Amino acid sequence: MxxxxxxxxxxxxxxxxxxxxxxxxxxxxxxxxxxxxxxxxxxxxxxxxxxxxxxxxxxxxxxxxxxxxxxxxxxxxxxxxxxxxxxxxxxxxxxxxxxxxxxxxxxxxxxxxxxxxxxxxxxxxxxxxxxxKKPLQGRVEIDDAYLGGARSGDKRGRGAAGKTPIVAAVETTAERWPRKLKLLPVKGFRKKEVEKLAREHLAPGSTVVSDGLSCWAAVEGAGCDHFPMVTGSGRQAARWAPFKWVNTTLGNIKAAITGTYRQLGPAHAARYLASFAWRFNRRFQLDSxxxxxxxxxxxxxxxxxxxxxxx
Known part of the structure; x- marks a missing residue:
């Protein structure tokens, strides 16, 4: 629809x-x-x-x-x-x-x-x-991601040099269609950091659906309900229905960043990510x-x- x-x-x-x-x-x-x-x-x-x-x-x-x-x-x-x-x-x-x-x-x-x-x-x-100024509410899919990549010979995956950790959160309708998106750079995936983020960007009473990463449980400290689902890894996990939209938007935005900017550093990542979220959230209001x-x-x-x- x-x-x-x-x-x-x-x-x-x-x-x-x-x-x-x-x-x-x-x-x-x-x-x-x-x-x-x-x-x-x-x-x-x-x-x-x-x-x-x-x-x-x-x-x-x-x-x-x-x-x-x-x-x-x-x-x-x-x-x-x-x-x-x-x-x-x-x-x-x-x-x-x-x-x-x-x-x-x-x-x-x-x-x-x-x-x-x-x-x-x-x-x-x-x-x-x-x-x-606009917190997400209702059902929210949430996931962790990194911008940038490891240089040749460097460590890969979590903690790799040059990577900027970000949180992607998608508010969906009851029919599981995406409504609003937030892309937020963070200092790391620690419970204290996640609770702070949830207090600022998620409305109390929201239902947060996350993967098995332990730090996501901290959203409960901000008054949100938490439903963890252990997804495992690989392409099949990324396609799993409960996380369809957060993974889809992350994939699209990473491709756009690579094609337009090559990479984003942490100093200005918040503005670049907000610009993608701003446009996504107004995709049905193009004329205005x-x-x-x-x-x-x-x-x-x-x-x-x-x-x-x-x-």
């Missing part, structure tokens, strides 16, 4: 995007509408009356004379790039099922790779903060993804470059 629905959902075509957001005026109007859906509100005094100072490109409160740039306090804060460039970057990133590298993004936008990298990470930070994103971006605090680089 979900597969048939996904096939019927149409996204925003490039022609439709250019028609809706092809000019700076259109982008400014969209951002203003999404930032202040009930009209301008002065952040200093709360007054709704304002004047537009065209030469300085900012609003001025009619009461206290406080001046507010449209992009102030958002991820677009202090940007020197036109909003048309930002909106195109958002369109490319939110519609790229397998992600898009900063090199390709820079080429499409006509900006330097370093500029594209900064824009991309600000956009992915919005996705990260948005996804963190850009507008939904800009609504969130207008409510996300600025991210200075030094913070982006630090991860």
């Amino acid at each position: 979900a597969g048939k629905l996904a096939a019927r959902v149409k996204g925003l075509s490039e022609a439709a995007f250019r028609e809706a957001f092809g000019t700076e005026a259109q982008c400014r109007a969209a951002l203003e509408r999404l930032r202040w859906p009930k009209g301008f509100v002065c952040p200093a005094c709360g007054h709704g009356g304002r004047a537009w100072l065209a030469e300085r490109k900012l609003f001025q409160c009619n009461r206290c004379k406080h001046q507010v740039p449209l992009t102030a306090g958002t991820i677009f804060h202090a940007t020197k790039l036109p909003l048309t460039t930002w909106f195109l970057a958002i369109h490319l990133i939110v519609t790229a099922k397998n992600g898009i590298s900063s090199v390709e993004l820079g080429r499409r936008l006509g900006v330097k790779q370093t500029t594209a990298w900064s824009m991309k990470h600000k956009i992915m930070q919005v996705m990260l903060e948005r996804e963190a 993804m850009l507008v939904r994103f800009v609504h969130s971006a207008a409510r996300t605090k600025p991210m200075p470059y030094r913070v982006l680089v630090a991860g």
